[in-house]
Amino acid sequence: MFDLIIENAEIVDGSGNPAYHGDIGVEGDRIAECGGSLAMAESKRRIQADALTVTPGFIDAHAHSDAYLLLEPDAPSKISQGITTEINGQCGGSAVPRLDSARLPSDWNSQCYPMVENGVLKTADHSGPTWAKMAEYRELFEAVRPALNSVQFVGHNTLRAGVVGYEPRCATADEVKEMVRRLECALDEGCRGLSTGLLYQPGKYADAAEIKALVNALARRDAIYSTHMRSEGSELDESVEEVLELGRVSGAQIQISHIKSAGKSNWHKLRNVLERLREARSAGLRLFSDRYPYLASSTELDIVLPPWAERGGREAILSRLRDAETRSEIIEFLNFESGRDWSMVTIGGGWSAAVRAYCGCTVAEAAERTKLSAGELICRFILADEARTSAFFFGMCMENLVRILSENWIMPGSDASLRAPWGVLGKDHPHPRAYGTMPRYLRMMNGEVDGCPTLAPFEEAVRRMTSLPAQTFRLQDRGHISKNAYADLVVLDRGKLLDRADYADPHRFCEGICHTVVNGVVAYEGRGTFSGSRNGRLL
Numbered sequence: 001m002f003d004l005i006i007e008n009a010e011i012v013d014g015s016g017n018p019a020y021h022g023d024i025g026v027e028g029d030r031i032a033e034c035g036g037s038l039a040m041a042e043s044k045r046r047i048q049a050d051a052l053t054v055t056p057g058f059i060d061a062h063a064h065s066d067a068y069l070l071l072e073p074d075a076p077s078k079i080s081q082g083i084t085t086e087i088n089g090q091c092g093g094s095a096v097p098r099l100d101s102a103r104l105p106s107d108w109n110s111q112c113y114p115m116v117e118n119g120v121l122k123t124a125d126h127s128g129p130t131w132a133k134m135a136e137y138r139e140l141f142e143a144v145r146p147a148l149n150s151v152q153f154v155g156h157n158t159l160r161a162g163v164v165g166y167e168p169r170c171a172t173a174d175e176v177k178e179m180v181r182r183l184e185c186a187l188d189e190g191c192r193g194l195s196t197g198l199l200y201q202p203g204k205y206a207d208a209a210e211i212k213a214l215v216n217a218l219a220r221r222d223a224i225y226s227t228h229m230r231s232e233g234s235e236l237d238e239s240v241e242e243v244l245e246l247g248r249v250s251g252a253q254i255q256i257s258h259i260k261s262a263g264k265s266n267w268h269k270l271r272n273v274l275e276r277l278r279e280a281r282s283a284g285l286r287l288f289s290d291r292y293p294y295l296a297s298s299t300e301l302d303i304v305l306p307p308w309a310e311r312g313g314r315e316a317i318l319s320r321l322r323d324a325e326t327r328s329e330i331i332e333f334l335n336f337e338s339g340r341d342w343s344m345v346t347i348g349g350g351w352s353a354a355v356r357a358y359c360g361c362t363v364a365e366a367a368e369r370t371k372l373s374a375g376e377l378i379c380r381f382i383l384a385d386e387a388r389t390s391a392f393f394f395g396m397c398m399e400n401l402v403r404i405l406s407e408n409w410i411m412p413g414s415d416a417s418l419r420a421p422w423g424v425l426g427k428d429h430p431h432p433r434a435y436g437t438m439p440r441y442l443r444m445m446n447g448e449v450d451g452c453p454t455l456a457p458f459e460e461a462v463r464r465m466t467s468l469p470a471q472t473f474r475l476q477d478r479g480h481i482s483k484n485a486y487a488d489l490v491v492l493d494r495g496k497l498l499d500r501a502d503y504a505d506p507h508r509f510c511e512g513i514c515h516t517v518v519n520g521v522v523a524y525e526g527r528g529t530f531s532g533s534r535n536g537r538l539l
Contacts, residue, residue: 001043004522006491008048011521012053013481014470016037025038030486032483032484048524053494055082058465059083061472062258063087063410064093065150070113072420072521075530075536077430077507078520085415086471090226095129096137097132098162102158105351112127121144134152135221150537152192152194153192153224156197157201160206164179169205176213193225196211216250223260226256227254230242237273253288260291261400262297270404290410292416294431294433295396297419298393300390300416302317305330305392331508342362344362347352350384360504390430392431392503401444410464411472412441415436416433417430429506439513441461443498486519490516509527
């Protein structure tokens with residue numbers, strides 16, 4: 001007696017080897033049989049997979065759903081594209097450890113989270129998070145039981161804010177020791193590694209000695225260092241060298257987040273960067289990377305402010321913008337000194353009615369409609385949204401994306417938190433990668449996206465989505481279809497895969513994903529139908 005049988009499927013097992021046909025039998029949370037015929041076996045449920053393909057569940061190698069998994073545990077935008085595991089806490093921002101002056105990013109912090117009281121899950125009647133340390137977050141995660149698995153990293157920005165605060169300064173020796181201590185505690189409680197976001201507050205103020213001390217602590221425990229580098233544009237070469245030197249000196253495993261060369265004047269640098277990374281891998285450095293299959297990045301709109309105007313975090317930014325004289329200086333910089341093409345920056349998610357009316361418009365379009373300069377418009381939007389406006393930055397080219405996705409050690413990662421077309425998460429205007437990363441990646445690898453040639457066979461593309469990230473992030477018995485492996489599975493129709501989300505209308509589920517199974521439980525039934533049965537785990 002099986003709990004689930006998937007019959008007559010084309011099985012792509014995640015190894016990169018050729019597909020084969022057969023049945024898959026699931027008992028509990030594991031694959032009990034695969035490959036042979038189970039036509040005569042009994043099962044509580046059967047899925048007829050004639051003309052369909054079964055793969056291991058897709059692993060999102062770079063995600064930001066730590067907090068939102070507690071708000072929308074069905075994880076609609078992720079589970080509907082076949083994602084069964086996310087690697088969370090990236091780019092220096094994480095839900096844990098939230099200690100002392102550390103606060104969650106404003107979009108996370110403004111939400112109302114559930115809570116556990118005396119072991120009982122309760123609906124919250126308060127605003128803001130209800131946990132601080134990793135152990136407390138784990139208790140809440142297990143009580144909510146999201147639909148997918150999660151691996152948690154410690155965000156350096158979160159860690160640093162709790163010890164140093166948000167001041168633009170180097171940490172003292174004692175503060176570095178305290179950050180190391182808190183990092184080690186979080187690792188003991190189940191975090192998998194440390195991520196940095198060295199472009200963002202307050203991590204951008206960390207010097208090389210601070211990062212080196214933290215990475216050395218990771219190396220002592222064979223944990224993983226993931227980094228959004230200091231620069232992905234004008235100082236790309238120097239940033240890559242900083243990362244490589246850290247890896248060489250510490251011996252830690254390195255994950256370069258969403259590898260890219262941003263800005264047309266920097267596009268030519270990528271070829272040399274990839275060559276340096278290949279050489280480092282050949283020399284023995286444990287180095288991997290991830291990338292989303294889109295040409296626009298996404299982050300907060302206030303990233304465009306002059307460096308002096310963003311120091312000190314959100315309240316400091318808003319205080320400067322409220323001062324008429326300082327705001328005039330910022331507007332002058334944005335209009336005449338920033339060097340940005342405002343037709344290449346699109347307004348993403350807005351929190352106020354004033355901004356939401358322009359979600360999906362470029363800054364140039366919104367400025368024209370409002371009869372404001374780009375600088376004045378940006379300042380008004382940041383103030384109206386209390387520095388929570390997101391934006392899409394079209395600064396990459398297809399030729400370089402093809403180069404990146406051609407590397408067999410680079411995995412797909414959405415760089416997105418989960419979303420839903422309903423509820424509190426449906427009010428936002430996310431990057432389409434929140435809904436479409438995995439099908440779009442498969443389509444690009446198969447040469448089905450304009451400007452992209454065929455890059456790899458289907459079996460190899462699946463390997464980079466499954467067993468490669470499972471091995472990279474040390475996920476035991478996941479990322480492949482074999483007897484006794486965890487039953488994280490995707491049933492899909494290869495001929496109908498389509499990412500429907502776009503920059504104008506992002507809340508759209510993809511097509512072609514028929515079923516998503518997590519630890520033996522069918523969580524997604526296809527066509528926007530969620531079973532409500534959730535069996536995800538904090539790995």
